[in-house]
Amino acid sequence: MNTARSNRILALWWASAVVAGIALGALARSPFQPVGGSKVFPRLPGPPPDVPTLLYLIGVGSVAWYVSLVAFPALLLGARLVQVEDGSRWRVVALAVASVVGLFAFSAGVDYALTYQGAPSSPRLDAYLPLAVRQQLLPFIALVGVVVAIEGRRRARAHELERERLRAIVAEQRLVALTTQLQPHFLFNTLQSISTLLHRDVEAADEMLAKLSDLLRELLRHRDRAIVSLDEEIGFITIFLEIAQVRFADRLRFSIDVPAELRTGAVPLFVLQPLVENALAHGIGRQAAGGSIRISASRIADRLQIDVTDDGAGVAESAADGIGLSNTRERLQAAFGDAQSFSLVNRAGGGAVASVSVPWRVAR
């Protein structure tokens, strides 16, 4: 990407040189005879109607013109090397002013030397200076201004692209990391349950092993995806809850109430799992009589809202931000930025409800 850009600048440089060469040739071959100075840097006696004179009138042929042509690509390249930290705008202003002054001093110096070369008498420098300022300062200010503008735009775009790229990488890595972080605890607890059941009820152990296999299949199927359809997520969470039902020794009941038309909606992979796990741990796990979990979804305007409701003991103030839930928050943030919201509140009738709201989008 960077080399392509340097090539483009080099091409620009060559183009400038060619244009400069053509202008030079055109002037050299023109029949117009200047009053003083050389043919290349003519001085005008009156308004002649030919092309070279018109070119001269708009500055072609003046020293400032050539200096600008050569300096333009050099300034562009130089500007790219300037390090600008946030907030150091004065540095840019100072550099721009210095460039203008430098270009002007050089150009005016050359102009003075060339114009009065071999002339019987040359004006004093302080007499020449106001003239030079009138003729040459403005073009250089414009030139440096254009360079600053081009470089500023380039940097803004590069910055934006880079930020976008980093954001995508970070978001993806975080999603993958967070998703994988969720499973070990559950996995090994489930294996322990199977191990226990083997000694008590081989049929039940067998069934649980099959369910765990289903779960692992789902995990493997989705391992390289960060976003899935709500339907896939519900399928996953159903297996998860069935396993939990065995682990909680039938103290758990659950229901899933998600309309068919919402099942195409896009959600972060395994977004429901920590919510359900939280409901199990804080809601159902602590109740000797067990309890129930209900998963429901609704669409409100452009948003998809998913609720995980339990009828357990409710959440203590201190427990409202456990590890699983901060994980959920981060994953939602990584997938949807600020367009999502998450809440966990106690219900008036007992128990708690965890709600996730994301922009409605159809999953691929």
Add this chain to the structure above:
Amino acid sequence: MTSAIRAVIADDEALTRERVRALATACGLEVVGEARNGLEALDLIASTAPDLIFIDVEMPELNGLGVVAALEPDVVPVVVFITAFEQYALKAFDVGAIDYLHKPVTRSRFEASVARARERITQRTAAERESLVEGAAAMERERGFRSRFVVRRGNSHHFVSANEIDWIDAADNYLQLHSAKRVHLWRGTMKQAEDELDPAQFMRVHRSAIVAVDRIQSVATADGALVLTLRDESTVRVSRQYTERIKALLASRS
């Protein structure tokens, strides 16, 4: 060995408890009770004083480390952590637990663990018991400022949230946590409480007193010393050593 080793099992998963109980019984241990969470585990340990506990590191509310950190130094059983996940197992060794068991727990691994525990139960010194509790407490500290205390009433344990505490003073080996005119006893030192509580919220004002900064109602001077009146109308003397700090604090608040 004249009597069987008495063991307690603490895990929030019924099926894990079932398996561990079966294994423990097969090894000739006497399982004196099962706990489903950290507070229950503390209650059970206090009431049965077991020789050995098998405790799940990951439990809701108070986890296995929190339980060990809250043990009273005179009743510290040998600890075997049970863990679903490797990262906690390494930590378990850090705090001086005798062993750790991965889920699913196998018979051979369990038996080896019990053999090690058997050896240690007879040989353990008071210093080892203390360093176990201190190690767990240190790990709890790493997770940030203390947000609650586990206090004991008889054999039953409860949480007292740091936010509810008005002030703290020392009484023998305990601290008295004053919370809305009730007093909870917590085993620990002033130094420990001072180190573990959020300094933005609590301030030491005396060798034997810490106050919650936002509960200070008024300040008076008596015999050349500052006396704080708190929201619960109790008064706390500020010792000379802390006077400047209190003055600075009050100046910054007004």
